Amino acid sequence: MSAIEKLRNIDRRFIFIAIALAVIVPLLFPIGLPVTVSPSVQKLYDAIEELPPGSKVLMSFDYGTSTMPEVYPMNLAVAQHCFSRDLKVVGTVLWPEGVSLGQNALEIAAEKYGKVYGTDYVNLGYKVGGMVVIQAIGRDIREIFPEDFRGTPIEELPIMEGVRNFDRFRLVVTFSAGDPGVREWVMIAQARYHKKVGAGCTAVSAPAFYPYLDTGQLVGLLGGMKGAAEYEKLLQSQGPATAGMDAQSVAHAVIICFILFGNLVMLITKRKTERRSL
Amino acid sequence: MTTLGVWIAALLTLCILSFLYKDNPFYKFAEHLFVGVSAGYVVALTYHNTLIPNLFVPLLKQGDYILIIPLILGIMMLLRLFPKVGWISRWPLAFIVGVTAGFWLITYLQSNGLVQIRETLRPFNSLGNIVIAIGVLTGLTYFFFSKEHKGVFGKTAKVGIWFLMVTFGASFGYTVMARISLLIGRMHFLLSDWLGLIK
Amino acid sequence: MRRQVPLIITFIAGTIMIIAYFIPREPFGGLRQRFSVWFLIIAAFALILGIGNLIKIHGKRISRQSAGWGYSVVLLVGLAAMSVLGIGWGIERSTPFHYLFWNMQIPLSATMFALLAFFVASASYRAFRIRSFEATLLLAAAVVVMLGRVPLGNLLWPRLPAVANWIMTFPNTAGQRAIMIGIALGVVSSSLRIILGIERTYLGGGQQ
Numbered sequence: 075m076s077a078i079e080k081l082r083n084i085d086r087r088f089i090f091i092a093i094a095l096a097v098i099v100p101l102l103f104p105i106g107l108p109v110t111v112s113p114s115v116q117k118l119y120d121a122i123e124e125l126p127p128g129s130k131v132l133m134s135f136d137y138g139t140s141t142m143p144e145v146y147p148m149n150l151a152v153a154q155h156c157f158s159r160d161l162k163v164v165g166t167v168l169w170p171e172g173v174s175l176g177q178n179a180l181e182i183a184a185e186k187y188g189k190v191y192g193t194d195y196v197n198l199g200y201k202v203g204g205m206v207v208i209q210a211i212g213r214d215i216r217e218i219f220p221e222d223f224r225g226t227p228i229e230e231l232p233i234m235e236g237v238r239n240f241d242r243f244r245l246v247v248t249f250s251a252g253d254p255g256v257r258e259w260v261m262i263a264q265a266r267y268h269k270k271v272g273a274g275c276t277a278v279s280a281p282a283f284y285p286y287l288d289t290g291q292l293v294g295l296l297g298g299m300k301g302a303a304e305y306e307k308l309l310q311s312q313g314p315a316t317a318g319m320d321a322q323s324v325a326h327a328v329i330i331c332f333i334l335f336g337n338l339v340m341l342i343t344k345r346k347t348e349r350r351s352l
Numbered sequence: 353m354t355t356l357g358v359w360i361a362a363l364l365t366l367c368i369l370s371f372l373y374k375d376n377p378f379y380k381f382a383e384h385l386f387v388g389v390s391a392g393y394v395v396a397l398t399y400h401n402t403l404i405p406n407l408f409v410p411l412l413k414q415g416d417y418i419l420i421i422p423l424i425l426g427i428m429m430l431l432r433l434f435p436k437v438g439w440i441s442r443w444p445l446a447f448i449v450g451v452t453a454g455f456w457l458i459t460y461l462q463s464n465g466l467v468q469i470r471e472t473l474r475p476f477n478s479l480g481n482i483v484i485a486i487g488v489l490t491g492l493t494y495f496f497f498s499k500e501h502k503g504v505f506g507k508t509a510k511v512g513i514w515f516l517m518v519t520f521g522a523s524f525g526y527t528v529m530a531r532i533s534l535l536i537g538r539m540h541f542l543l544s545d546w547l548g549l550i551k
Numbered sequence: 552m553r554r555q556v557p558l559i560i561t562f563i564a565g566t567i568m569i570i571a572y573f574i575p576r577e578p579f580g581g582l583r584q585r586f587s588v589w590f591l592i593i594a595a596f597a598l599i600l601g602i603g604n605l606i607k608i609h610g611k612r613i614s615r616q617s618a619g620w621g622y623s624v625v626l627l628v629g630l631a632a633m634s635v636l637g638i639g640w641g642i643e644r645s646t647p648f649h650y651l652f653w654n655m656q657i658p659l660s661a662t663m664f665a666l667l668a669f670f671v672a673s674a675s676y677r678a679f680r681i682r683s684f685e686a687t688l689l690l691a692a693a694v695v696v697m698l699g700r701v702p703l704g705n706l707l708w709p710r711l712p713a714v715a716n717w718i719m720t721f722p723n724t725a726g727q728r729a730i731m732i733g734i735a736l737g738v739v740s741s742s743l744r745i746i747l748g749i750e751r752t753y754l755g756g757g758q759q
Binding site: 357358360361362364365368369371372380381382383384385386387388389390391392393394395396397398399400402403406407418419421422423425426427429430432433439441442443444445446447448449450451453454455456457458460461464465468469472479480483484485486487488490491492494495512513514515516517518519520521522523524525526527528529531532534535537538541 | 556593604631636638657658691692700722729742
């Protein structure tokens, strides 16, 4: 077997080791490459900055543990931003695991800014049904969320005083890992009830939501861990996303090298085969 | 996270990663545990966040007896577990499908159809507007399969393919980004929380 | 009866949802809200159905002691533990349910999906082949976005993030919008077919 053929049929475990090293080494020895903020992230940050203190933000935790490294850091960063601006956060959940993850992010952010559960923030818990749940919030939130995730009746929560539907919310932010998520919030909360909707989502789904940014149906969009890192930069805080950016850079470079090298090997093999056939 | 918790999490992480070498009993153990634990999580959440507040409390404590209808439909859904009477589950399924179809018809048409078409037809006063208009029109031409892709129509569809290829390329780039982020998350946990190599 | 009643239910439920959009007043607005609550209750039972099916399949594997039945025991123990702890002791941060969620479910789930990074890398080397102009376009866009979206891109060429952003904002938006409009038209026609009873595959086969 020639060297080229060996390279072509390389054991995939060597590739696995290479990609593991591309992630581990920069994590152990960070370079500290500067993060640049993209316009879609800046827009969401600005939309929150513009809200007067005391405004209510509806935050939906529509993600799970499988995408936690991407979405949880942005959830944490936006929650911290909201509390730093004295905004009140009402959480809803369309993915079961979002209850625990969203609550964790809210509690960490609340502890930092001395916010109280029930007065400054609340987690209304998980409802199965996606779009139908959002539509029902538009008519009467109390009918679909009669209690918070702990079982406290909504009437006993000071933050929910006077809240009947979308009217009292100045902004809706969804942290989404798929459907139901960004698409459903845009389709109902924005298109039907004309609320401002911002989103943080996995990088896989982010490109599909650019048309919403273009039409203004989304006020801002954070895509993946990089989006979270950009938001952390705007908040001037070193969060979990920023810590991963060097590894992200190196791993991307390695994968591009794989693609180019794979094609080079293919080209050489093709030429050799052509020569042989001549 | 307690020390024991970190160790459990780290060992389970390694069990899953062991699949990269080859399929093995440790991976299979972790895989089955994952499915079981995730399913159990859904049971507890559904009980606390949906069945109690939206069904049992209003039905039993507040006397909202009309909720007997969805309760019966829900039980009919469970009958699917028994092949002889499984056909009864078609009724609740029909309700779910009907509500979803009615909902989607309007919302998709409004938000993803009409608004998108309106925002495509903008004045050609910037390069961006021109690119978007050409891209959308040619892309839609490619998706029109009722006519053979030949002549001017075929060439237009070809331009549509180019736009779609750039779109798929961008999506591929973002997919790589997403997968790497997930790996970074786990590696960060192992190096930081477990081994304490990163502060 | 077995097919006609479901078709009527679908028609009524679908039609009311459409009418309520245009006439949100009573009785349609109220009916839509009622249907939404019913929807989530029935959907909750559908989730339980899924769990029931899981128990049925793995219960059979254990009772027959078929290959790998020990793993089915692990699955059912995990399921029972989370369900009982969650229902019995609650789901808050200080509960055993949350402990298992944080120390078992998160690492298992997150690592399972992190494996994809390795397979994407392997596929990039073995399967991403530039054989045509279209594939070259795809590769070029992918490379620009992959580099332009991370800090390294800025280091290589300061204008790369702006180029990546342009690709995302214009050609990508155009392509995604074409797909979006196509899907919207597909959903509209499928929904109409379902409501009018032309599309019946969701009812499955079997007796009339």
